[in-house]
Amino acid sequence: MTRNGRRFWQIGVLLAVLIVTTFGTAAALSRADFDHALDAIPLTSHDRILAAIDLGLSQAGFPANELLSLIQRLALIAAPAEEKEAILLMLARALEQGLSIDGLLPAGSALASAIEEGLPIEGVVLEALKGIAQRSPTSVIVAGITQRLTLLREVRDLLFARQIFRASVGTSQSSPTALPATRFDELVVQIADAVSDYLEGGGSPFDGAALYELVAVRLRRLPESVVRPEDVDLVLDRIGPPDLTEIALNVLS
C-alpha cells in the first residue's frame, strides 16, 4: 500500500471507530444495562428507579451515558446505601414527572462527590424533592442543591475551626469537643439548613445577628432526641454572628 493509501486507511478506521463509539454505545444502552448497573447498589426501590429510567429512555436527548456513569460511580463509593439511593430517587422522581434530567445530572454528580467526602446529604436531597414536587425550574433546584452542599462544607469547616470535631463511628468520645459522627452531622445539617432557608428566603447575609438568632432558635426548638442540649450549648458558645456572616457571604459569592 502506498503511504497516502495507508494514511487514508488509518483515517477511515479512526472515523469508523469514532462513529461506532458515539452512536454504537448510545444505541447499545438499554434497560438491561441500567438494571445491571443498579444491581451493584443495594436499593429498596430498584424497580421504581428502573421504571423511571425506562420512561427516560423514551425521551429524546436522554443523557443515558452520563446517568449510567453516575450509577456506576455511586456503586463504587464507600458510603451508606441509603444516601446513594436518595440521589437516584431524586432523579427517578424527576423522570416520573416527565422532566428532563439533563440539568439535574450534574447536581447528581455533585451530590455523589459530597457523599464521598462524608457530608450528610439527606436534607439536601429532601430539598430537591420538594423543589421537584413544587415543579420549580431545574435551574432553581440545582442552584439550591449547590448552595446547600456548599453550606454543609462551610459549616463543617467552621466547627472544625472552632475545635469541634467529628469522631469516627464506633469510637467513644475522647475529649469534650469530639462528637460522635451522628451528633456532629445533625448539628451541621441543622445549622446549614437554617442558614440556607434564611438566604433562599431573601435574608441578608450581613445580618449576622439575625442569622445567629435563627440558628439558636432552631437548635433549641429541636427535640433532645435530635440534638442534645449540651451539643447545642457547645456550638452556640463557640460560633458567633461574624462566623455565620462569613459563611453566608462565601456561599453567595
Place this chain on the structure above:
Amino acid sequence: MSRYKDAVYGLCLGFLRNRADAEDLTHDAFIRAYDNLRRYHLDKRFSTWIFTIAANLCRNRLRYRRNHPVVEPPTHLAGGTDPANIIAKEDRQKRVQDSLNSLPYAYRAPLVLRFYNDLSYREIGEILAIPEGTVKTRIHRAKAMLKGLIEKDVMQHETG
C-alpha cells in the same frame, strides 16, 4: 362558587324573606363562626355548625323585627312595587313566594332547611333545636298550609 356561601344565604333568605337582611346575616354568620372557631369540634359536621349559627341569628333578627316594627315596611320579596322585588320565573312561583312570606317562622324554617338545604330530619332538628318528630310534623303541616295559601291565592286571582 363557594358552596357554603350559597347554602347559608339560601337559609337566611328563606327564613327572613328579605334580601338585605339575608345578606347581612350571611355575613354575620361567617364572622360569628370564625370568632367562635375554638368551640367547633372537628367530629361535628362543619355545615351543621354554621347553619346553626345562621339559624340562630335569623331567629333573633325576626324577634327583633317583631318587637321593633318600623314605620317603613322592610322590602319583602314579591308583592308591591318595591324595586328590590324578585321577579318570579312564573306566576306559580310568585304565589309560592307570597305564601312563604305568610307562613309562620316555626313552619317556614324547617321547610327551607328541607327543600332548599336538602337536610335530613335529624340535622334540621339539630339546627333548630327541636326533636326529629316535631320536624316531620311541622314540615307536613307547612306543606299543607302552603298548599292552602296557594290555592286560596289562585281562587282570589280567578275571582278577581
Place this chain on the structure above:
Amino acid sequence: MRPDEIEEVLRDTLRHEVAEATPRLADLEERIVAELGDRLPRLRFVDWMRSLVASTQSGRVGQLAVLGATAAVFLIVGMVITQDRSGGSILTPTFAPTVASHTSQEVLFVVPALDAERVAVVGDFNAWEETPLSDENEDGIWTASIPLDPGRYEYAFVIDGRWWGQDPSADEYVRTFGQYSSVRYVGGGGDGV
C-alpha cells in the same frame, strides 16, 4: 295541587331566589373575606420570629386544642382557597406510608378546603410524595393523622393540584424556591421553646 308538586315548586322557587342574588353574593363573599382578613394575624416571612404561631403539644387531644385556639384562619383559608383556583398542575399521587415507631407521635394535619376534590400533604416525612387527607363526612374539613418521630418537619398541602404552604397550625413558615412551606416541631419531651 299534589303534595309532591308542592315540593318541586318550593324547591324551584327557593333556588330561583338564591340564583337571582348571585352577583350580589360575589360582593358579599369579598366583603366577608376582607373582614376576616383584617382579623388575621399578619404572618410575613421577614417577621419569622414573630411568626412562630403555637407551641406543639403531644397527643391528639392536645393537638385539637391547639387547633381550636390557633387555627382561627380556618374560614378565611377555606374561602381564599375556594376563590383562587386558577391553573395549577396535577401531581402524580403516590402513597408513602409512614411506619409508626415506639417514639413516634400521631400528628394531626387539618385543611379546610371546602370545595376541594383532593387534598394531600407532602413533606420531609414522606419524601415530598403525596399522602392523601380524607374528608369522611364531606363537610369540607380534610384531615390526616401521621405518626412522626421527634424532629423538625417541613411540609405543605396540595389542594386539587395547587401548592398550599401556609398551614395555620404550623410552628414556622419557610420560603424557598419562591413558595411557602410549613414547619412543625414534633417534641420528644424537650420542646426547647
